[in-house]
Amino acid sequence: MQENTVVQETTSANQGQISGQNVVRVVEKTETAETKRMKEHFNFFGPVTFLYAVFYAFCMFHNGSGITFPFFLAGTLLYFVFSLSKLEITLKRGSTFYMISILLLGISTFCTDGWAIISLNKLAVFLLVMCLLLNQYFDTKKWNLGKYVGSICQLIVMSFGELGKPFSDGKAYFREKGKVNKKVWYGLLGVVIALPIVLIAAGLLSSADAVFRKMTTDFMNWIRPGNIFNVVIRVTFLFFTSYALTSYLCKRSIPEEVKDRRKGExxxxxxxxxxxxxxxxxxxxxxxxxxxxxxxxxxxxxxxxxxxxxxxxxxxxxxxxxxxxxxxxxxxx
Missing domain, CATH: 1.10.287 (Helix Hairpins)
Structure with a gap:
């Protein structure tokens, strides 16, 4: 439920009275229990959302409708369920229908080569995912088609305003928790030191074994600026969009009321x-x-x-x- 906090600051006559009248400033702030939990558990939402984005890049890189497509959808549903558990939101019974339908469409997609069916399947998956999110965060029992379409459009458009939330939530989390654990810095330092050592070792092993040399050569040929840019764009896109969608849903800003227009004969x-x-x-x-x-x-x-x-x-x-x-x-x- 939304918690509306109104802060009033009154400046008395002894503190800058203007024209004999007190100055009243009203500041309205909207925050829900879910937005607080999301900020408090940034150590979960930040890394897990990033791993989900990397998983997306792995499954969908040059393989938009292959056998990895249903695995990506399964990973999407797992990310959704884990996020709900951290937000302390219980999975609704009706959500199971959406999840099973999404997985079946994913299986259907990699079982066909028809572009028309693949396009329709992906459109259906997108709409089902949006409906799953809305059904989980809102009471949609009385919603009609127009309400669903309007809510999906509102969710997509208004989520753009949440693209900066990973930065603000991360800043607030580390400010509250204090300095980052020294073990994290030692881990990052270890990665930096290990990289040149791993490269030297890989070169020696490549010269010692023809099969390993072929694998490393193929891998190095794959590492091209175009491929790296593609992967970075995919990871960045899904990380920020996933975090922004969750952040906007946590605000519960979409009204649940629907006007009853059933007046036809x-x-x-x-x-x-x-x-x-x-x-x-x-x-x-x-x-x-x-x-x-x-x-x-x-x-x-x-x-x-x-x-x-x-x-x-x-x-x-x-x-x-x-x-x-x-x-x-x-x-x-």
Whole structure:
């Protein structure tokens, strides 16, 4: 819940009275319990978000829809669950549906090579992730399609204002905790000292073994400015966007109330949907008798293989039309 703190400072007559009147300054500050926890646990959110970004770069580098795509989605869900546990937010029961759907779409993506299906799968994954986040942080039971679309747009746009949160949270955390542990500095110093030693050792081992030499040569050929820039951009992008999304969600600034616009005459919606359902019933009967039971004559020149395979995108369009109609009926009738 939001905690609104109003600070009033009154300057008395003895402390700079202006025109015989007291000066009142009101400062409004909004902070939630989750934003406080996120700042207090920066030692978790900072490093874990960075590791998640590195994992994303590893899975998606030149491999946007390969076998690593479902692993990236699984890592995304793990990052989401661990973040909720640190924020002391209980995973809602309805979130399980979104998580299973996201994983199934990830598996479907690497099992196909069709660019259209891959694009639709990724769009669906993005929308499901946004809905999962909103469902977890807000009460979405009464939300309709318009409310979801508006909230997703607000979440994306307003998160840009949180891109600086890793710096401010890190500064506040280290200021509160004091100096950084000496072991951290010794660890960083050890990395700096170890790098030249590792390079020398790698050169000696490469000259001693042909297989190891080939592996190191291939690795060095891979380390090109373009590849390094690509990886750095990916890590930077996902680190700041993930942290910013979590930070804005913790503020709980999206209003949960939805106006009830269900004032349409139910008979109108029932008539439209009934006629459409009769058409679908007829179409389904033709599929059952013609394709599965073989009781109907196919058009001349058609094989059962052609008959079974055609019409995918047309039926996809019909499915989208059905979804829109159902959502409209739920929203206005």
């Amino acid at each position: 139910p008979v109108l919606a029932i008539t439209i949907m009934s006629l459409l359902s009769l058409l679908y019933l007829l179409f389904s009967g033709i599929q059952i008798f013609g394709l599965f039971l073989g009781k109907m004559q196919l058009p001349e020149g058609y094989t059962y293989a052609q008959y079974a395979r055609e019409g995918f995108f047309q039926l996809l369009a019909v499915s989208i039309l059905n979804l829109i109609l159902v959502l409209v009926c739920l929203s206005f009738f």
